[in-house]
Amino acid sequence: MRSSHRKSRNGCRECKQRHKKCDEASPTCLNCTITNRSCSYRLTRPMHRLSRPKAASCASTPSVRTLSPPIQCNTQQWQDQQYDLGHLELLHHFESGAFEASMLPLPSSIRMAIMQCALTNPYLMDQILALSAAHMSTFRREQQQMFSNKAMELQTRAVSLFNRVETDISMQNSRSWFLYASFLGIQMMFETFQCRNFDSFCDKLTTYFPIHQGVHAVVRTAWPAVREIIHEIIGQRRIEDTADFDHERPETCGHLNTLIHDSDLQEIDKEACSQAVIALQNIFDICEVDSGVHIQIPFTISWTMLVSARFGDMVRSRIPEALVILSFYAVLLHRHRSFWVFGDSGRFLIQSISTYLGTKWEQWLLWPNSQLAAT
Structure with missing residues (x-):
C-alpha cells in the first residue's frame, strides 16, 4: 500500500508522476535531488509562483570579508x-x-x-x-x-x-x-x-x-x-619587498653565482639558473627577517612557482648546476620538515644529490650537507 501524503498543488512533474509529495524547491526539489532525477516545473507551476523571489540555492562566490551577490550553481x-x-x-x-x-x-x-x-x-x-x-x-x-x-x-x-x-x-x-x-x-x-x-x-x-x-x-x-x-x-609582505633586509649580511646563495658564471652552460640555461638563485636568495632573506612559520612555509612553497620551466627541465635532466641549486632549496624543506607536505624530503634530496654528483661536486654541496647536522 502506498503511504498517504498531502497533495503538493504546485509540485514538479517528476513528483506528480511518481505520486510523491514535492517540497517545491527551485530549481530542483529535494526528491529529485536525492534520486538524481531531472526536475522540471514546466506545465505544473502557475506563472504567478514563478515571479516570486527565490532564495539562493547555493553559496555565492565570496569576497574575503563580504559576500558577493548570489551566483546560481550549475545543478x-x-x-x-x-x-x-x-x-x-x-x-x-x-x-x-x-x-x-x-x-x-x-x-x-x-x-x-x-x-x-x-x-x-x-x-x-x-x-x-x-x-x-x-x-x-x-x-x-x-x-x-x-x-x-x-x-x-x-x-x-x-x-x-x-x-x-x-x-x-x-x-x-x-x-x-x-x-x-x-x-x-x-x-x-x-x-x-x-x-x-x-x-x-x-x-x-x-x-x-x-x-x-x-x-x-x-x-x-x-x-x-x-x-x-x-x-x-601570508600578510602584506611580497617577495620583492626587501626593505627590511640586512644587505650587509652574507648571501646564503652568493657563491652559486660563481658556479653559474664559470659553468659551460648555454646562456639560456645560465639565465634560468640565475633566476632560480635570485628567487631562492629572496626566500632565505624573508625567512631571516620573519621567523613566523605562517610566512616561511608559503614562501618555501612559492619557489617552485617562481623558477622557469627551463630550470625545471634542467632538474629533470639531472644537470649538475641545477641539482646543486635544488640542494640549497632542500635546506628550506629540511628546516620545515614538521610540515606534513615536506616531511624528510629535504634530507632525502640533499643526500641523493650528493650521491648522484659524487666527489667532483662535493665542495658545492658542503653547506647543504652541513645544515643536516645543524638543524
Missing part, C-alpha cells in the same frame, strides 16, 4: 557528482583543527571564502576532499593505502570536471581557479616529495613543476581578485 554539475559518508568524513577533517594545525592557520574569513567557492564549484570541492584524504594518509597508517587511493581518485575526478566546465579565467571564477590550482599544487608537491627514489623523484617533477607554475600564472592574471586572499594568508 547538473552537482548531480553528476556522487558523495557519500566517506566524503563527509573528509570534509569534516578538512574543517577540523587537526588539519589546520598541520597546514597553516587561516583566518575564519578565508575558511569561509574557501568553502563558499567549493559549494559553488564541484571541482574545487573534489580537490579539497582529495587534499584532505592525502593528509589523512599520513597518520591513519593502518588505512594509508586506502586514503592514498581515495586522494588520487578525487584528484582525477576534480581535474576531469575542471577541464569540462572551465574554459577561460575571468574575474568571476579567478578565486576558484586560484584555490583549485593551489590545493592541487600542494597535493602534487606532497606526492612528489613522498617519493624515495631519486630517478622517480626527478621524473615526477615533470608534472609537479608545471602545476605550480600554473598557480603563478593565475595569480598574475587575476591579481586584483586573489590579492586579498593571499594577503590574508
Whole structure:
C-alpha cells in the first residue's frame, strides 16, 4: 500500500508522476535531488509562483570579508557528482583543527571564502576532499593505502570536471581557479616529495613543476581578485619587498653565482639558473627577517612557482648546476620538515644529490650537507 501524503498543488512533474509529495524547491526539489532525477516545473507551476523571489540555492562566490551577490550553481554539475559518508568524513577533517594545525592557520574569513567557492564549484570541492584524504594518509597508517587511493581518485575526478566546465579565467571564477590550482599544487608537491627514489623523484617533477607554475600564472592574471586572499594568508609582505633586509649580511646563495658564471652552460640555461638563485636568495632573506612559520612555509612553497620551466627541465635532466641549486632549496624543506607536505624530503634530496654528483661536486654541496647536522 502506498503511504498517504498531502497533495503538493504546485509540485514538479517528476513528483506528480511518481505520486510523491514535492517540497517545491527551485530549481530542483529535494526528491529529485536525492534520486538524481531531472526536475522540471514546466506545465505544473502557475506563472504567478514563478515571479516570486527565490532564495539562493547555493553559496555565492565570496569576497574575503563580504559576500558577493548570489551566483546560481550549475545543478547538473552537482548531480553528476556522487558523495557519500566517506566524503563527509573528509570534509569534516578538512574543517577540523587537526588539519589546520598541520597546514597553516587561516583566518575564519578565508575558511569561509574557501568553502563558499567549493559549494559553488564541484571541482574545487573534489580537490579539497582529495587534499584532505592525502593528509589523512599520513597518520591513519593502518588505512594509508586506502586514503592514498581515495586522494588520487578525487584528484582525477576534480581535474576531469575542471577541464569540462572551465574554459577561460575571468574575474568571476579567478578565486576558484586560484584555490583549485593551489590545493592541487600542494597535493602534487606532497606526492612528489613522498617519493624515495631519486630517478622517480626527478621524473615526477615533470608534472609537479608545471602545476605550480600554473598557480603563478593565475595569480598574475587575476591579481586584483586573489590579492586579498593571499594577503590574508601570508600578510602584506611580497617577495620583492626587501626593505627590511640586512644587505650587509652574507648571501646564503652568493657563491652559486660563481658556479653559474664559470659553468659551460648555454646562456639560456645560465639565465634560468640565475633566476632560480635570485628567487631562492629572496626566500632565505624573508625567512631571516620573519621567523613566523605562517610566512616561511608559503614562501618555501612559492619557489617552485617562481623558477622557469627551463630550470625545471634542467632538474629533470639531472644537470649538475641545477641539482646543486635544488640542494640549497632542500635546506628550506629540511628546516620545515614538521610540515606534513615536506616531511624528510629535504634530507632525502640533499643526500641523493650528493650521491648522484659524487666527489667532483662535493665542495658545492658542503653547506647543504652541513645544515643536516645543524638543524
